[in-house]
Amino acid sequence: MAIATIEVDRSAILHNVDYFRQLAPNSELIAIVKANAYAHGKVGVAQLLADKVDGFGLARLSEAIELRDAKIKTPLVLLEGFFPHDDLNLLINHDIQTAIHCDEQIVRLNAIPKKNQLTVWFQLDTGMHRLGFRLEDAKANFTKLVNCQVVRKPINIISHFSSADELDSPQTATQLQRLDDFLASIDDKTLIGKCSIAAAGGAIAWPLSRKSTIRPGIALYGVSPFTNPMPELKAAMTFKSELTAIRPHKQGESVGYGQIWTSPRDTRLGVVAMGYGDGYPRAIPENTPVLINGRRVPIVGRVSMDMIVVDLGPDCQDQLGDDVIFWGKGLPVEEIANHTGISAYELLTRLTSRAQIHYVN
Numbered sequence: 629m630a631i632a633t634i635e636v637d638r639s640a641i642l643h644n645v646d647y648f649r650q651l652a653p654n655s656e657l658i659a660i661v662k663a664n665a666y667a668h669g670k671v672g673v674a675q676l677l678a679d680k681v682d683g684f685g686l687a688r689l690s691e692a693i694e695l696r697d698a699k700i701k702t703p704l705v706l707l708e709g710f711f712p713h714d715d716l717n718l719l720i721n722h723d724i725q726t727a728i729h730c731d732e733q734i735v736r737l738n739a740i741p742k743k744n745q746l747t748v749w750f751q752l753d754t755g756m757h758r759l760g761f762r763l764e765d766a767k768a769n770f771t772k773l774v775n776c777q778v779v780r781k782p783i784n785i786i787s788h789f790s791s792a793d794e795l796d797s798p799q800t801a802t803q804l805q806r807l808d809d810f811l812a813s814i815d816d817k818t819l820i821g822k823c824s825i826a827a828a829g830g831a832i833a834w835p836l837s838r839k840s841t842i843r844p845g846i847a848l849y850g851v852s853p854f855t856n857p858m859p860e861l862k863a864a865m866t867f868k869s870e871l872t873a874i875r876p877h878k879q880g881e882s883v884g885y886g887q888i889w890t891s892p893r894d895t896r897l898g899v900v901a902m903g904y905g906d907g908y909p910r911a912i913p914e915n916t917p918v919l920i921n922g923r924r925v926p927i928v929g930r931v932s933m934d935m936i937v938v939d940l941g942p943d944c945q946d947q948l949g950d951d952v953i954f955w956g957k958g959l960p961v962e963e964i965a966n967h968t969g970i971s972a973y974e975l976l977t978r979l980t981s982r983a984q985i986h987y988v989n
């Protein structure tokens with residue numbers, strides 16, 4: 629039994645998929661499982677959802693191949709496309725779909741033997757300005773892709789919002805309009821396949837962004853793409869460890885590296901087997917709460933590689949081996965994100981392989 633444990637409630641993930649199915653009943657759903665399914669274990673999540681979603685979205689070819697090696701037959705999409713040193717035969721042989729965002733990629737497609745076929749997503753830069761064809765030459769590049777013999781027709785369209793979590797920003801409506809203008813500019817509509825622009829934030833907050841396909845990531849795991857927890861979602865992850873020592877501590881004594889905290893009273897400190905070696909960030913400030921026996925207890929001193937220290941209080945009844953929850957049921961990761969200034973996306977995806985994943989329900 630691992631000490632640092634990522635407990636994943638499968639039924640919560642299924643609940644969150646249902647939430648998106650009801651929210652966007654006419655859209656297909658690509659479940660984003662990049663970064664090891666936001667640390668929930670991509671193979672475990674993919675096995676759970678294999679026949680419940682229309683595809684899985686990934687950021688690296690190696691991630692997609694791991695899913696194929698695990699016998700996952702669901703469509704797989706490389707959201708950032710293939711990379712300069714990626715072997716296109718792997719995409720073809722494993723039937724992996726890819727975004728196409730630049731001319732160099734089209735050149736490589738044209739070099740593939742013509743007997744092969746690849747399903748692609750034409751990536752349009754509607755305003756994120758990170759990847760994708762620019763609007764002014766999008767139509768010409770779309771035509772180039774149409775003329776690529778190895779590209780399966782029709783061609784899917786993908787774009788990405790920069791500010792979907794900012795509910796009063798005009799940017800999302802602008803990006804949607806640019807996408808619609810591009811679609812309207814293609815004369816032969818039979819060349820256009822699926823269309824997707826919404827990740828979780830877009831799908832939830834911007835109904836017009838629910839095109840043929842939505843691509844939620846973080847919210848599938850029950851975490852809000854906005855600042856506060858959403859009651860409609862169920863948090864899948866409980867990240868926890870246990871108390872490994874309980875020590876008397878005197879007023880005026882410090883604890884840990886750099887002596888950054890000094891106790892204002894005589895108390896009892898708990899030592900917890902958790903540190904930045906498990907992915908609990910060293911930047912977590914003291915006073916960040918953890919949950920022990922149902923109550924919030926503050927971290928004191930600096931997070932070290934393998935341990936943190938908490939102030940249990942002078943009258944604590946806690947025992948060695950008691951669970952310590954860093955986030956999950958009873959302590960939303962959104963609250964830790966707001967407290968620490970480290971986004972929930974980063975808190976989740978920083979977790980290391982020393983923290984072991986354990987599925988329940």
Ligand SMILES: *Cc1c(COP(=O)(O)O)cnc(C)c1O
Nearest residue numbers: 660707788827828843844845846
């Ligand atoms: C990560 C990602 C998503 C999912 O984003 P969430 O905010 O986690 O829902 C969707 N699409 C693309 C292109 C992404 O990179």
